[in-house]
Amino acid sequence: MYSSLLEAKVVILGSQGVGKTSLVVRYVQKTFSLNCTSTIGASFMTKKLVVDNCKVRLQIWDTAGQERFRSMAPMYYRGANAAILVYDITSEESFRDMNSWVEELRKNMTGDLIIHVVGNKLDLASSRRAIPLSRTEKYVAETLGPEFSVHEVSAKDDDGIEELFLQITRKLVERKHEIERIKRINAENAITLQQLEDERLQQAQTSNNSSVCCGI
Numbered sequence: 001m002y003s004s005l006l007e008a009k010v011v012i013l014g015s016q017g018v019g020k021t022s023l024v025v026r027y028v029q030k031t032f033s034l035n036c037t038s039t040i041g042a043s044f045m046t047k048k049l050v051v052d053n054c055k056v057r058l059q060i061w062d063t064a065g066q067e068r069f070r071s072m073a074p075m076y077y078r079g080a081n082a083a084i085l086v087y088d089i090t091s092e093e094s095f096r097d098m099n100s101w102v103e104e105l106r107k108n109m110t111g112d113l114i115i116h117v118v119g120n121k122l123d124l125a126s127s128r129r130a131i132p133l134s135r136t137e138k139y140v141a142e143t144l145g146p147e148f149s150v151h152e153v154s155a156k157d158d159d160g161i162e163e164l165f166l167q168i169t170r171k172l173v174e175r176k177h178e179i180e181r182i183k184r185i186n187a188e189n190a191i192t193l194q195q196l197e198d199e200r201l202q203q204a205q206t207s208n209n210s211s212v213c214c215g216i
């Protein structure tokens with residue numbers, strides 16, 4: 001018997017071609033393709049799992065890495081409980097880009113956001129590695145602090161992906177009460193905003209009606 005259900009939002013960010021879609025598809029559908037099409041805007045997949053006696057439903061948002069979609073990203077990371085920042089271990093540029101995501105999230109999100117930095121394409125490490133793991137670990141420790149985690153994974157070889165999502169889910173379950181409290185506040189705020197909007201529309205209608213009366 002499970003104690004409860006936790007619904008949480010996880011967003012995947014990173015530059016074009018680092019393997020964000022491949023990572024999500026590998027985790028949720030257990031498949032991999034070398035011929036993925038580039039993501040347009042964003043899409044999401046759902047994954048259900050049980051961790052520490054808690055049923056969890058992860059809503060995983062896969063965002064587009066192309067520069068032309070960058071300005072849309074806040075729409076997708078808003079309300080996220082965890083973010084996976086992906087770079088490609090064979091690409092210096094994608095590593096630098098990951099840093100810009102860190103800065104953007106720090107500016108726009110609260111400290112509650114769980115952030116995991118992920119170097120993908122570990123299967124290419126022996127032939128084409130450009131970013132040593134020690135460099136990422138140093139960067140994360142100095143920039144984000146010791147509570148942030150670093151992983152190297154391969155969507156192609158299904159290496160490290162289950163472990164990545166398991167670690168994130170464990171943290172989400174630990175913070176379950178806080179996540180539910182924030183959700184309740186957001187829902188209440190949404191109701192208040194709706195009430196304000198209804199009142200505004202009602203007032204506008206009343207004044208329209210009265211101006212019609214005056215005009216007669």
Ligand SMILES: Nc1nc2c(ncn2[C@@H]2O[C@H](COP(=O)(O)OP(=O)(O)OP(=O)(O)O)[C@@H](O)[C@H]2O)c(=O)[nH]1
Binds near residue numbers: 064
């Ligand atoms: N060797 C190797 N190739 C990978 C791996 N993951 C993804 N790829 C390949 O990298 C390319 C890009 O993968 P995608 O998953 O589309 O990358 P993305 O980050 O979602 O790209 P955008 O949607 O354009 O942002 C594809 O050809 C994948 O097959 C991996 O772990 N190893």
